[in-house]
Amino acid sequence: MKKFLLAISLLLSAQLAEAVIETYDFDNEEQEQLYYEIISELRCPKCQNQTIADSDASLSRDLRFIVQQKVKAGETKGQILNYMQERYGDFVLYDPPVQPANYILWFSPLIIFLIILVVVVIRVGRRTIDPETGDVKMNDTHSNEKGE
Amino acid sequence: MANKKILITSIPIVIFTALVVVFWFSLGSDPTELPSQRIGKQVPEFNLSNLHNPEEAFTHQDLPKKPFLLNVWATWCVSCHVEHPYLVKFANQYPIPIIGLNYKDVRVDALEYLNKGGDPYLFSIADEDGTLGIDLGVYGAPETFIVDGDGVIHHRYVGVIDERVWNTVILPKVKELDPSLVDVEATQ
Structure with missing residues (x-):
């Protein structure tokens, strides 16, 4: 100690x-x-x-x-x-x-954030929730392929 | 559906390839090397003493009216000791004027150094306080500026000038400014 x-x-x-x-x-x-x-x-x-x-x-x-x-x-x-x-x-x-040479440094976090936002909105928007049981059902391609 | 799968699986490959390309090109570059802000600009005005004679002053008007090298050096700079014999040799071989900028040094030490190792400089400016050095954006001696006859800086080389650097960096740049200066026979 x-x-x-x-x-x-x-x-x-x-x-x-x-x-x-x-x-x-x-x-x-x-x-x-x-x-x-x-x-x-x-x-x-x-x-x-x-x-x-x-x-x-x-x-x-x-x-x-x-x-x-x-x-x-x-x-x-x-x-x-x-x-x-x-x-x-x-x-x-x-x-x-901020100038063209370092645009990537300044704006890449923003762009990545926007991409994530778009992906999340699309994926979440595809879910349907059963109003009675509260179950979440995925309707996107991945879940469908898995045979859900 | 198959198209989408191909698209999604190719994303990591594309990102990986992009990273490889970026990293590959960063491999060769030295991150400690900073681009000079003085390229295309005049050598800053100065009024500094002659290293060999403290009474006499040099200003930017004393700079040669033809292309020359401005070499920033000091006795405390270890790499400058490596560079010095090359400069002495090249100064004897080529008619390219080399101006010495003795940067933040002790005058007697610098003079003794030139007496012992030879003096490759057309003349030597003593920048005891480092004012011209800072105006030039010097951050690590030795640094060599290639300047044209109008006093405009064309290139800065940071680091030791040896045989390879002289032939691949300095000579081609000087040749662009004045081809007669790289003619070895001219002085021999």
Whole structure:
């Protein structure tokens, strides 16, 4: 049990250690919040599955510095994300824009959902329920083939 | 009825085939390689010091007026050490100008490195803060940009340029821009 707790606490501490090292001074709280919001939405181009907030790569550090400078200079979130996108592409955005190249990502869940919906409606619509006994009778091709 | 059965049984086969095709084509591509946003655009404006002389500054106007390679490197970059001898060799063989962008490096280290290993660069720009690197979208040295005489970026190669990459990627692209530059005899 003790070992188990130790393992758990070690795992938790590892999570904490991921936090960013440097601290920046901001003029006000909104700027600081904006800064943290932006760096947690930008992907590190070098270490691909981390945000620049999580990553300790020197490139991430540079990018955080740029974000900090721009936030302090009063730039909006859109301007800063645009700046990054111009340099590193849609890849840096954890929330990429909808465009033909990624239509399949955005719309395939919707399409699959619609297909399921249509199939379910058709199949369920074919059932007849005996009003007296409440028995459900399948009238679709599969049940018929099985000789029901 | 038979038609419908064939249709339904063929669905998994069709899905499977589609997946095989998709996965097959993803096999060859390197997911860590990002497309450059700078293709077809000018080299960003810069004002950075000469690696060999901190007093002197280079701007984008100092870039060659004919096609050239812009090679991003640093002494802390392990793969750059692998690439370096190739660049020295190709710089001697071909009349293609190579501009060095020393990225986020210590000046003395970089100079010592060039003294020891040879200097393949027409000139070297010192990007100590990495500002031009970020403007170029550099995410991992070595990176090499193929730029034309008007300063427009045509291609970016991420990774070590060796014999194979030089012959299959760099030379064909440079040849498109200026066939005379890939002529080996021109300098020998």
